[in-house]
Amino acid sequence: MSESAGKTLTVAAILCGVCSVLVAGAVVVLRPRQVINQDLDQKKNILLSAGLYESQDKIDSTFNQFVQAVVIDVKTGEVQQGIEASKFSQEKADKDPQYVEDIPKSQDFATIRRRSRLQKVYLVKKDGALDQIVFHVYGKGLWSTMKGFLSVDRDGVTIRGFNYYAHGETPGLGGEIENPRWLEQWKGKKLYDDSGEYRPKTKVVKGQVNPQDPNAPYSVDGLSGATLTSNGVEGTFRYWLSDSGYKSFLGKVREGVIQ
Numbered sequence: 001m002s003e004s005a006g007k008t009l010t011v012a013a014i015l016c017g018v019c020s021v022l023v024a025g026a027v028v029v030l031r032p033r034q035v036i037n038q039d040l041d042q043k044k045n046i047l048l049s050a051g052l053y054e055s056q057d058k059i060d061s062t063f064n065q066f067v068q069a070v071v072i073d074v075k076t077g078e079v080q081q082g083i084e085a086s087k088f089s090q091e092k093a094d095k096d097p098q099y100v101e102d103i104p105k106s107q108d109f110a111t112i113r114r115r116s117r118l119q120k121v122y123l124v125k126k127d128g129a130l131d132q133i134v135f136h137v138y139g140k141g142l143w144s145t146m147k148g149f150l151s152v153d154r155d156g157v158t159i160r161g162f163n164y165y166a167h168g169e170t171p172g173l174g175g176e177i178e179n180p181r182w183l184e185q186w187k188g189k190k191l192y193d194d195s196g197e198y199r200p201k202t203k204v205v206k207g208q209v210n211p212q213d214p215n216a217p218y219s220v221d222g223l224s225g226a227t228l229t230s231n232g233v234e235g236t237f238r239y240w241l242s243d244s245g246y247k248s249f250l251g252k253v254r255e256g257v258i259q
């Protein structure tokens with residue numbers, strides 16, 4: 001059998017061409033399914049933080065029954081009636097110079113540098129009335145940007161649920177932020193104190209929370225061996241519950257303006 005470098009290269013080139021067409025084709029064909037799955041995954045995480053997730057096959061029906069997405073301006077805390085949430089892309093808004101604002105260093109507790117003024121939030125209804133609100137929160141840990149959903153009661157103060165859906169922290173150390181037992185502790189904690197002043201006090205403490213501590217209603221146990229990730233969680237809360245985050249909106253929720 002005659003073999004030459006030319007033939008080998010031709011066969012290799014044809015093979016490469018066929019493979020690239022197959023891979024490109026798969027990307028194009030599978031893209032719509034990928035978008036559907038991403039959307040379903042997002043809905044699942046929102047339901048998880050609101051304590052409403054039942055099973056994979058009920059995600060869409062539960063979401064449609066209880067959840068209404070709206071777009072708010074975090075600066076004013078007002079719902080943007082002119083923007084239809086189903087057509088709003090948070091990903092695009094996060095890059096749109098019209099909405100993106102730099103966060104002064106002294107206020108950037110989450111180390112995210114900038115954020116969009118417009119944020120999609122989720123109103124969770126019970127018997128037609130507002131029951132809880134789910135927000136997207138994110139901030140830097142030790143290795144990664146940790147992304148999660150926080151659900152707050154209609155009182156604008158009490159945490160109903162919290163979960164992380166994406167991070168790159170070390171499994172067994174910082175990665176424990178996705179441990180359901182740790183996440184469970186957040187339920188019932190208060191984001192602000194009773195004085196009427198919105199003063200974020202949520203604190204990830206080192207070691208176990210002492211129930212006698214006056215700060216206990218605002219604190220959860222730190223993650224052992226992962227102080228830096230724990231600090232990142234605390235910073236994420238501090239930022240997103242500050243003036244520059246959801247504070248104005250939560251004030252309106254508390255006053256009953258948001259239905």
Ligand SMILES: Cc1cc2nc3c(=O)[nH]c(=O)nc-3n(C[C@H](O)[C@H](O)[C@H](O)COP(=O)(O)O)c2cc1C
Pocket residue numbers: 142143169170171173174175223224225226227228229230
């Ligand atoms: C391979 C490796 C991975 C680590 N991953 C994390 C992590 O994901 N989050 C974290 O806070 N600390 C992590 N650490 C530990 C930090 O370097 C630091 O020691 C720790 O945050 C201190 O926490 P402690 O005071 O609770 O012990 C890691 C250390 C090593 C060697």
